[in-house]
Amino acid sequence: MKPVKPVKPVARVARGAREATEALDLDKLYTARLYAARVRPYLATALFALHTVESRTVPTMAVDRYWRCYASPTFVARTPVDELAAVWVHEVSHLLRDHHGRSDRVARELGLTGPGERLRMNIAADCEINDDAYGDGLVSPEGAVRPGSLGLGDGELMEDYLRQFRLGPWTQDLAWLDCGSGADGHERAWDLGPDGAYGLSAQERDAVRFRVAQGVTARPGNISQGWQRWAEEAFHPPQPWRELLGAAVRSAVTGPGAGDDYTYGRPARRSAGLPGVVLPSLRRRPPRVSVVIDTSGSVSDAELGSALLEVAAISRAVGGRRDLITVLSCDAAARVVHPLCRAEGIPLVGGGGTDLRTGFAAALRAQHRPDVVVVLTDGQTDWPDTRPPCRTVVGLFDRPGSSGGPDEDDPDYAPDAPPDWARVVAIG
Incomplete structure (x- = not known):
């Protein structure tokens, strides 16, 4: 988006009078929206829902979580139509990717408060959008924030970028940035709120996202990887891993070594007894998670794709700490354990029969024993005879019948259900 340029002092009075009477040029704004829909047809449903x-x-243009787009008459008047089209795409991208909801969750989990942190969230959300938003008929607006301008890499999510930078010299020129509450979840004075006119209901917002996801999947060869990843998750919402791993999180917090790191972000309560001295508090460690993915011949490519989506969701559930997650593929034998760098880069090797007992054994032999083991499988496997010394979540691919396993030719074959000590959820 485009920063507001400073005005010479001698022109302030005249400009203020002109702004007070200048009306919003709706013809120009709607022409820009039509332009945006022409160059990004899969976003047309969302653009016209605003x-x-x-x-x-x-300051420029901004959105709220109810799909209203607020526009400054002055900004619209001085911005070329092709740049306005790019701003339309940028703002609606915040809403489609649920940046307001995700920012609220991050703020609660990490205790982020104040306008500075909300600005950081807005910048991180912009980096997620702008790394591949422009080109192919869409110009980059003046002042658009890109990951490279902050020394960051492309292709990551808002939560990833948020961990990698702080406000400082590289962000001092971004104080003007304000995409509204639709980007960072914090209400603005100009917001009409939930009871204002023309807001979309939760059901209407979900319907728009679903229609856009359909448009993205219908033409994957012409769409950026970021939008393809978003559409896959829109059609296949990952499991609520924050809730599923909640017991493991609480166990890790209270267990040995849970508070083995210190932070000044939240001073210790003992500081009250020492005036003038700020003592750090122990920082809680999220749980270590080992993900075992069933790669036997009975598991389809689509199900393996679903498994990788769940791995990405698990990473977000533990605060994006990829160092706390390991992934291994397993059929009749456990393969190499991979630290999580990026879900798309995990090699899923296998194709034979299934015995996930070897996967459990390999996960528990790791240098750092996991607090929880997550198994993603079709269920056609033998299970450990005894309960592992950690919590277990089994994600079963949700599909009728079975298409593999050692007894696939037996019409009466039915795989054993997961043990009672495992939490079981349906995947897909």
Whole structure:
């Protein structure tokens, strides 16, 4: 997006009078939206779902979580149509990717408060969008924040970028940035709120996202990897791993070594007894998670793709700490254990029969024993005879019948259900 340029002092009075009477040029704004829909047709449903609201308080253009787009008359008047089209795409991308909801969750989990942290969230969300948003008929708006301008790599999520930078010299020129509450979840003075006119209900917002996801999957060869990844998750929402791993998180927090690192972000309560001295508090460690993926011949490529989506969701559930997650593929034998770098880069090797007992054994032999083992499988396997010394979650691929396993030719074959000591959820 485009920063507001400073105005010479001698022109301030005249410009202020002009702004007070200048009306929003809806013809120009809607022409830009049509341009955006032409160059990004898969976003057309979302672009036309936005309701435009004139605002003289908004620096440029901004959105709220109810799919209203607030536009500054001055910004619209001085911005070329092709750049306005790019801004339309940028703002609706915040809403489609649920940046407001994700920012709220991150703020709660990490205790982030204040306008500075919300600005960081907005910058991180912009990096997620802008790394591959422009080109192919869409110009890059002046001042658009890209990961490279902060020394960061492309292709990551808002949560990943948020961990990698702080406000400082590289961000001092971004204080103007404000994409609204639809980008960072924090309500603005100009927001009409949940009871205001023309807001979309939760069901309507979900319907828009689903239609856009359909448009993305219908033409995958012409769409960026970031949008393809988003559409896959829109059609296949990952499991709520924060809740599923909640017991393991609480166990890790209270277990030995759970508070083996210190932080000044939340001072220790003992500081109150020592005036003038700030003592750090122990930082809670998220659980270590070992993910065992069934790669036997009975598991389809689509199910393996679903497994990788779940791995990415598990990573977000533990705060993006990839160092706390290991992944191994297993059929009748456990393969190499991989530390998580990026879900798309995990080699899933296998194709034979299934015996996930070897996967459990390999996960528990790791240098750092996991607090929880997550197994993603079709269920056609033998299970350990005894309960592992950690919590276990089994994700079963949800499909009728079976298409593999040692007894696939037996019409009466039914795989054993997971043990009672495992938490079982359906995948897909």
